[in-house]
């Protein structure tokens with residue numbers, strides 16, 4: 001499964017598409033939307049919250065790629081965040097926030113689905129709780145990480161997947177900025 005590096009960069013890119021103004025200089029434009037970019041990056045990583053029980057037990061994959069990597073969890077987590085958000089700031093948590101959260105969590109499952117996976121169970125139960133069949137695309141666009149333990153995560157074997165994720169992640173981010181700039185030439189900012 002892809003790491004938080006790639007999920008986070010994709011989430012920040014989607015956040016920029018939603019809330020960025022497409023203006024130059026980019027640094028100033030980024031600074032204006034920084035809280036939302038960070039929130040997008042964090043939300044895109046949310047399904048990987050299932051690493052935490054494994055972190056406790058010393059085996060990172062112990063509870064990984066189970067219920068939190070399903071469509072049902074994506075919908076439930078989105079509904080939960082929206083409910084809490086609406087109680088806090090009703091104006092900010094309308095249908096746009098719902099679409100945004102679904103897109104972020106959905107991007108996580110789509111990315112994991114095209115990442116090589118060598119740690120059983122290979123894939124994740126997209127149809128949970130109705131089906132426990134592990135799903136994975138028949139092709140892989142991103143390499144697998146060695147991540148049975150924290151020591152393995154920081155090992156040299158992961159330099160290559162990290163480099164690929166950084167390059168691909170920044171390419172996605174750049175594509176999102178380019179798309180938003182193209183959009184704002186013709187239309188008002190979303």
Ligand SMILES: [Zn+2]
Nearest residue numbers: 001047048112
């Ligand atoms: Zn994941």
